[in-house]
Amino acid sequence: MSNKPLSPTHFVAPLEETPLVAIDAVNVGERKSNLWIDAWRDMRRRPMFWVSAVIILLVVVVALAPNLFTSVPPNSDCQLSNSNGAPTGEHILGFTKQGCDVFSRIVHGTSTSLSVGIIVTILTSVLGILFGAFAGFYGGWLDAVLSRAGDIFFSIPYILAAVVIMSVFSAYRNVFVISLAIGIFAWPSTARVLRAEILRVKQSDYVMAAQAVGVSNLKILMRHVLPNSIAPVIVVTTISLGAAIVAEATLSFLGVGLPNSTMSWGNDISAAQVDLRNAPQTLIYPSLALSITVLAFIMMGEVVRDALDPKARAQR
């Protein structure tokens, strides 16, 4: 065997040794294609992808640099004489009950929601991938133990669990604790999706081939099985980022979320609920910001799912 690398344009025999060039030289390499490239080709044609991408990008920029969008301080410049005031030229969305600028508070609250979303997503992905991958790949008693553990966490609705955790740790309410409270009970859905996918991928010929040539189990899992079963996890993760933002807002709304000193959309909505009749703007604008952000993540998840799943693509 020559040590010259095989060119991708022929599979049967080297071109120079056979006259049947026309048959052998099937151009397989002309249009490169795999799951991710196909998915990207599909996604970039959809307006929903661009809409959600632009919103997500905007949310990230607002979270990182709130001062680019408003020069009004969210907390320090509040005047009670402006309480529940209507919009004015400089304060386009009006004032809260405390006389603070609604728009500025929304802008400065963005980073809270986004950080909770991101931390929860990292947490659920790490736990979900660890549990799901080991349970699905190794099977047997490990699967039984890990899956039953997942069942237990799955059986407690995660909002209720987070309510208990936040009530118990009422003295330590911050972004990390609330993310932990949400994430610690939200990971089983990721684990279940990954486990199911790994059970499917494990049956593939290339996994058997890798086993046949003596690749170690861990290496097969890391190099062959996991990369090929990660697609549904990405979908679940994108959607769960939105769900985590909703969970934070719900907990803050219930009063067991972040302390009032932390600026968060959930806190603002919670504070505004008593004034629904006479100052709906204080409630509606933070709710709108929250809903649009979550919608963007869920839309992105839908687009990614459709792109990665040919069956879903056919139903459009």
Place this chain on the structure above:
Amino acid sequence: MAGYILRRLLQAIPVLLGTTFLIYFMVFAMPGDPLLALFGDKTPNPALLERLRQEYHLDQPFIVQYFLYLGGIFRGDFGTSFSGEAVSDILARTFPVTIRLAILALIIEFVGGVLIGLYSGLRKGKLFDGTALIVSLVFISLPIFVIAFVGQYVFGIQLGWARTTVSTGAPIQDLILPAFVLASISLAQLIRLTRASVIETAGLDFVRTAYGKGLSRRRIIPVHILRNSLIPVVTYAATDFGVLLVGATVTEGIFNVPGVGRTLYQAIIRGEGPTVVSFVTVMVLIYLVVNLVVDLLYGLLDPRIRYVK
């Protein structure tokens, strides 16, 4: 069948133990001495403290305390609320209201989801379908309290069609708006699920055969397409009943529905930790039992499920 029921019941035991253990452990890990908290600023008599410690088994190791608590749950003793009323008494009063609300929401969810989803699926790619897809996605991403407030504002304050809060006794007409709010997110999910299922069924060979035989659409749509699309839809709706029962906390709180959810909501708002924990435990148990019953009914209805491990 008996084997299936037995297996399913046995499977429920570790989950039941695990969930109660987790919740109890979280409370046990709570910083601070619960007895000292009872006395507020005053320093209690050490002898009294000792007696209370024995009475509530706080001198026992964690695992003993857990089993005592578990034994209480089996006897229907979920502890007492902050106001001194037994949690089981509160449940007896509030649970019927929650069940009524959840059933109403389930009906709205199922009827609305199937009708809209079916129409959407049959008219795939048309304006109605596109609108239904986008509107349902918006509802899925809206937090329930936002939907509740918008519902309250539009139907209660602006249009005056419904009361913003439920009056005493929780009559059905007052529960309609809260039920719609409670059902909205699941309704949106069900529309999407029905639509996908209808599109899949409508593309199958037996539907084409039915058209080929010259059957009318009026027969094909309900008998061939709808009936065969309903399996995943009914599954979703059935498991969602548990979610509606325990997920009503925010909705019941906002609309002041006198159910279990509102009791939990008020305990959370007032920061009554132990009451919150008792009610969360109760709700998790309800959720587990409802899901268990749904699973058992499924085994009864669909023989395939009984044989799948």
